Amino acid sequence: xxxxxxxxxxxxxxxxxxxxxxxxxxxxxxxxxxxxxxxxxxxxxxxxxxxxxxxxxxxxxxxxxxxxxxxxxxxxxxxxxxxxxxxxxxxxxxxxxxxxxxxxxxxxxxxxxxxxxxxxxxxxxxxxxxxxxxxxxxxxxxxxxxxxxxxxxxxxxxxxxxxxxxxxxxxxxxxxxxxxxxxxxxxxxxxxxxxxxxxxxxxxxxxxxxxxxxxxxxxxxxxxxxxxxxxxxxxxxxxxxxxxxxxxxxxxxxxxxxxxxxxxxxxxxxxxxxxxxxxxxxxxxxxxxxxxxxxxxxxxxxxxxxxxxxxxxxxxxxxxxxxxxxxxxx
Amino acid sequence: xxxxxxxxxxxxxxxxxxxxxxxxxxxxxxxxxxxxxxxxxxxxxxxxxxxxxxxxxxxxxxxxxxxxxxxxxxxxxxxxxxxxxxxxxxxxxxxxxxxxxxxxxxxxxxxxxxxxxxxxxxxxxxxxxxxxxxxxxxxxxxxxxxxxxxxxxxxxxxxxxxxxxxxxxxxxxxxxxxxxxxxxxxxxxxxxxxxxxxxxxxxxxxxxxxxxxxxxxxxxxxxxxxxxxxxxxxxxxxxxxxxxxxxxxxxxxxxxxxxxxxxxxxxxxxxxxxxxxxxxxxxxxxxxxxxxxxxxxxxxxxxxxxxxxxxxxxxxxxxxxxxxxxxxxxxxxx
Ligand SMILES: Cc1cc2nc3c(=O)[nH]c(=O)nc-3n(C[C@H](O)[C@H](O)[C@H](O)COP(=O)(O)OP(=O)(O)OC[C@H]3O[C@@H](n4cnc5c(N)ncnc54)[C@H](O)[C@@H]3O)c2cc1C
Ligand SMILES: Cc1cc2nc3c(=O)[nH]c(=O)nc-3n(C[C@H](O)[C@H](O)[C@H](O)COP(=O)(O)O)c2cc1C
Ligand code: FES
Numbered sequence: 001x002x003x004x005x006x007x008x009x010x011x012x013x014x015x016x017x018x019x020x021x022x023x024x025x026x027x028x029x030x031x032x033x034x035x036x037x038x039x040x041x042x043x044x045x046x047x048x049x050x051x052x053x054x055x056x057x058x059x060x061x062x063x064x065x066x067x068x069x070x071x072x073x074x075x076x077x078x079x080x081x082x083x084x085x086x087x088x089x090x091x092x093x094x095x096x097x098x099x100x101x102x103x104x105x106x107x108x109x110x111x112x113x114x115x116x117x118x119x120x121x122x123x124x125x126x127x128x129x130x131x132x133x134x135x136x137x138x139x140x141x142x143x144x145x146x147x148x149x150x151x152x153x154x155x156x157x158x159x160x161x162x163x164x165x166x167x168x169x170x171x172x173x174x175x176x177x178x179x180x181x182x183x184x185x186x187x188x189x190x191x192x193x194x195x196x197x198x199x200x201x202x203x204x205x206x207x208x209x210x211x212x213x214x215x216x217x218x219x220x221x222x223x224x225x226x227x228x229x230x231x232x233x234x235x236x237x238x239x240x241x242x243x244x245x246x247x248x249x250x251x252x253x254x255x256x257x258x259x260x261x262x263x264x265x266x267x268x269x270x271x272x273x274x275x276x277x278x279x280x281x282x283x284x285x286x287x288x289x290x291x292x293x294x295x296x297x298x299x300x301x302x303x304x305x306x307x308x309x310x311x312x313x314x315x316x317x318x319x320x321x322x323x324x325x326x327x328x329x330x
Numbered sequence: 331x332x333x334x335x336x337x338x339x340x341x342x343x344x345x346x347x348x349x350x351x352x353x354x355x356x357x358x359x360x361x362x363x364x365x366x367x368x369x370x371x372x373x374x375x376x377x378x379x380x381x382x383x384x385x386x387x388x389x390x391x392x393x394x395x396x397x398x399x400x401x402x403x404x405x406x407x408x409x410x411x412x413x414x415x416x417x418x419x420x421x422x423x424x425x426x427x428x429x430x431x432x433x434x435x436x437x438x439x440x441x442x443x444x445x446x447x448x449x450x451x452x453x454x455x456x457x458x459x460x461x462x463x464x465x466x467x468x469x470x471x472x473x474x475x476x477x478x479x480x481x482x483x484x485x486x487x488x489x490x491x492x493x494x495x496x497x498x499x500x501x502x503x504x505x506x507x508x509x510x511x512x513x514x515x516x517x518x519x520x521x522x523x524x525x526x527x528x529x530x531x532x533x534x535x536x537x538x539x540x541x542x543x544x545x546x547x548x549x550x551x552x553x554x555x556x557x558x559x560x561x562x563x564x565x566x567x568x569x570x571x572x573x574x575x576x577x578x579x580x581x582x583x584x585x586x587x588x589x590x591x592x593x594x595x596x597x598x599x600x601x602x603x604x605x606x607x608x609x610x611x612x613x614x615x616x617x618x619x620x621x622x623x624x625x626x627x628x629x630x631x632x633x634x635x636x637x638x639x640x641x642x643x644x645x646x647x648x649x650x651x652x653x654x655x656x657x658x659x660x661x662x663x664x
Contacts, residue, residue, distance in 0.1 A: 050630030054647075058331045058436070058628065070632070078635075078642055081661065085376065085623045085633040092375045094625070099632040099642070242375050294625050295375055297332055297436065 029186035029211035038065035045290030046124035076102035081234030091244030095235035114145030154192030154217035166192035169204035176208035190214040257283025273306020281326040355408030363476035364442025370434035371420035381472035384411040462583035466590020491572035495565035616654035
């Protein structure tokens with residue numbers, strides 16, 4: 001960890017010489033025997049860039065640290081009725097409901113494409129029962145093009161008790177170790193903010209073998225159409241994302257960073273490099289960009305550039321120097 | 331695909347409806363009628379989808395061959411137009427942009443209208459088809475592009491329904507519409523095709539009497555197109571809804587294209603279902619452009635999925651144009 005010294009501005013020549021030696025690498029799974037090294041800390045959050053294939057036509061996604069694909073379930077899911085999206089003040093409510101192509105189609109159609117990519121692809125896995133998670137995770141074993149699993153124990157959009165996995169430390173731990181037992185891939189567990197004590201859940205899944213944690217998923221919310229006198233979303237409720245949830249997410253990262261021993265991935269409302277740096281300083285080793293991809297498909301790359309510029313300006317050569325500095329300084 | 335485009339014109343053509351031209355040479359050459367762009371509006375989370383209303387591609391391809399087309403300043407070439415109604419904060423913001431401002435545009439997106447090639451497989455080769463275009467309100471936006479695109483090969487009738495005369499699409503020469511100081515709403519509305527063309531000719535003469543008008547200065551509608559306005563208050567054209575006069579054209583039409591509110595589609599479904607000539611259902615030949623709230627606009631976020639007879643479809647990628655009878659209308663809640 002670093003101290004106030006990082007805020008000292010280096011002279012111009014120092015900046016020039018540092019350009020080439022900026023180290024943005026992130027080790028996301030230090031406890032894992034294979035590890036999971038990202039070239040930089042900027043990842044695409046699950047559900048906002050699909051399977052990456054669509055975005056690759058618009059943006060050079062190979063430059064990202066990693067891509068997390070749309071949450072995948074054992075069987076294809078058709079999701080929730082329209083409308084599924086609703087803008088709110090500085091935020092977005094979605095009730096997509098985990099519509100996805102199912103694991104079989106993912107393995108057949110998407111994984112072969114990913115196998116030719118240099119950017120690591122992490123598969124976001126969702127399910128309604130522990131057995132379903134296990135089934136999906138086992139199918140991912142040994143598939144080229146897949147670098148890790150992100151367990152979505154927190155999707156607020158499916159009407160089963162899967163929400164319970166995210167809210168109950170014992171169940172979350174049970175799920176994590178069950179999946180850990182069937183895969184050799186690094187496991188990231190994505191936590192829900194819709195809980196009383198996120199630290200308790202974080203520690204439980206860390207104990208159960210999680211290699212890293214993503215926080216947070218969307219915050220449960222809703223909107224009502226007063227002209228019609230009924231909820232705006234077809235599913236009544238949805239998950240809130242975007243800048244509106246950033247302070248919540250940042251606080252949760254900050255809190256969990258105090259107790260966790262595994263890398264944290266900050267996610268929630270990150271729309272610019274400043275946002276990303278706040279999460280890193282709060283204790284996140286990497287960050288995920290979600291809703292901002294919808295607003296501007298290039299935002300992740302702009303954020304990455306901004307982080308690099310900040311480091312250059314501050315004379316920081318290694319990103320890890322920034323991780324958690326706000327903890328030390330508070 | 332994503333670029334900052336300079337606004338070259340932004341005019342209110344009828345109350346609350348704006349015609350905006352932007353420099354977008356790549357979109358202008360590649361766009362198909364029925365496709366759309368998304369525009370980033372201020373700081374709003376979601377980009378706003380808008381149909382491509384007209385294109386003005388480069389008249390001569392750049393000599394560079396492969397290189398992306400370059401436009402010469404001020405000619406109006408390499409531009410696209412959008413026609414939008416101010417309905418909320420995003421479109422309000424957009425309506426307030428000035429000439430010279432840049433807007434963030436992503437496009438062209440989606441699958442547009444499919445147009446018969448003009449070569450009938452059956453008896454007569456190179457037989458042109460009768461295309462019936464049905465616009466409800468601002469739904470005129472993509473249909474003007476379609477009319478322009480298909481008019482050289484097909485006979486086209488365009489019905490435009492609106493609440494009142496002022497909302498009927500003005501068939502002004504583009505030059506007039508492009509002028510930033512054009513403020514008076516268009517009043518000369520023809521009630522029938524012939525009159526409308528007379529009015530067009532008259533206006534064209536008034537705007538630029540003797541000059542040989544380049545393509546971008548022509549009226550938005552080619553002369554051969556039959557334009558039929560219909561208003562709910564009868565202030566111009568016939569009085570009623572588009573669906574009131576639609577039956578008169580069903581036998582004439584080989585293919586129907588529609589863009590308008592969902593209620594219009596539902597009414598059309600009824601009509602076309604009960605068409606006399608049921609042996610060759612008109613339903614099979616009606617393409618409609620559907621609107622739902624879009625997230626990414628590129629097929630990645632699953633925000634726009636609808637259920638159809640052919641399974642789940644993404645409006646932004648598999649559409650926005652669908653066959654009328656493919657959509658499960660009872661499930662469409664927009
Ligand atoms: C493929 C496609 C093409 C479109 N083409 C055109 C066009 O050429 N011209 C045009 O004027 N409009 C078009 N629309 C509709 C246009 O996108 C919306 O009117 C616009 O997004 C509203 O933004 P706003 O911020 O002004 O309104 P908001 O403040 O977001 O909402 C105001 C009202 O508009 C409705 N609305 C918002 N977004 C949409 C949407 N995506 N679809 C339907 N209703 C919406 C809301 O329900 C609300 O009642 C198109 C929509 C789609 C999906
Ligand atoms: C349209 C949409 C779909 C999403 N789908 C998933 C998903 O399938 N799995 C998941 O774990 N999170 C999903 N999320 C949550 C995001 O990955 C992210 O955690 C959340 O949106 C907060 O980040 P943001 O504010 O940057 O968007 C989705 C979010 C959105 C907006
Ligand atoms: S709007 Fe994202 S998939 Fe259609």
